[in-house]
Amino acid sequence: MNLADWLTHLESAHPQAIDMGLARVGAVRKLLLPALNIPIITVAGTNGKGSTCAYLEAMLSAAGYRVGLYTSPHLLRFNERIRIQLTELDDAAICQAFSAIEVARGEISLSYFEFATLAAVWLFAQASVDIIILEVGLGGRLDAVNVFDADVAVVTNIDIDHVDYLGDSRELIAIEKAGIFRAHRPAVCGDASPPSTLQAVALAAAADWIALGQDFNYQQRGAVWDFQGASNYIALPLPVLRGAYQLNNAATAIAALSCLQMRCPVDEAAIKQGLQTATVTGRFQLLGQAPMRIVDVAHNPHGARALANNLAAMPVAGIRYAVFAMLADKDIAGVVAALHDEIDVWVIAGLNVPRGATAEVLMTILQAVGVRSISVQDDVPTAWHYACEQATENDRICVFGSFYTVAAILDAVK
Secondary structure, eight states: OOHHHHHHHHHHSSSOSOOOOSHHHHHHHHHHOSOOOSOEEEEEOSSSHHHHHHHHHHHHHHTTOOEEEEOOOOSSOGGGGEEETTEEOOHHHHHHHHHHHHHHHTTOOOOHHHHHHHHHHHHHHHTTOSEEEEEOSSOSTTSGGGGSOOSEEEEOOOOSOOHHHHOSSHHHHHHHHGGGOOTTSEEEEOOSSOOHHHHHHHHHTTOEEEEBTTTBEEEEETTEEEEESSSOEEEEEOOSSOSTTHHHHHHHHHHHHHTTTTTSOOOHHHHHHHHHHOOOTTSSEEEETTTEEEEOOOOSHHHHHHHHHHHHTSOOSSOEEEEEOOBTTSOHHHHHHHHGGGOSEEEEOOOOSTTBOOHHHHHHHHHHHTOOOEEEOSSHHHHHHHHHHHOOTTOEEEEESOHHHHHHHHHHHO
């Protein structure tokens, strides 16, 4: 089968799209990868996981290491999820991995994400990478990546999201995220005000707790910034990734690397290079000017507040348009409220995907929050084209609400 055939097979091979638990995927992992002697950094969190992984990948690569990175979800191609030496794996390699998993699993059923996770790590092992970076898909404790023991576990931040699976409070969600911590191994916290349960689980697991504001910190000084921790770095360049919150993500990545200095040392030159080369598609990504066009995958209130701060720091003289679509099971009202003051005209559309919110649902929520200037379009690409036709060179168009929303725009632009 080609990659498209495999992905179609994976989408229907398991009765549940999301089936959290480690028993099935753990059993196949033991058959497929009985021994894995490669250092692993696992990154969990509500937001900031992708950026933190990108900094880790860029800094380690700049230091000369052969790095394997697994992230999710993808925007345009499945291949985006699996990279070695900063390069996406080709279709043939991924198909080979899926074939190996299909043989190893026997009668054990695996979900799409479980297949993808095992495929990534199998490919990293086959390529003899020096270090592996795994981004948690959902939660942490029961996420498929957690069948692999993290040498360094990172939690970027905790906020309300995926309440049906993780709980409806930061304290409950923190317990799920903390499931990636391991005894006598670093547990790096990048949340400046973490729920008490996060540290409590770390201590109960006998993990080595390393927290922002206690064990490491950072400070911006104009066009440079300083990192203070196990190693101190002065006058670092600002990250190429936009947004003040990126210093938090970058500092968390540096703190994680400091924990591996005995096994995979990274010098200051590599850290500086990584800050200037790390990129993440769809995270406050500027597509063009006149009018300013921005896409961002913000899909929960925490991410929306960060996006609002970024937009406020880049004011425009004209009209501020939003191209907006979300999943129905997300906190749509919370996202709208966070961005209300940065948007003049909301151009909305339904998402034609499972769990997608209809334009009617979005309209009702926008009106309840107090939004009055709303344009309803048939789908996301149509909404994008409408906004582009209406906007003048002094205006701004910002696309947000879901990975699906941003993916549709990137595909339309391509």
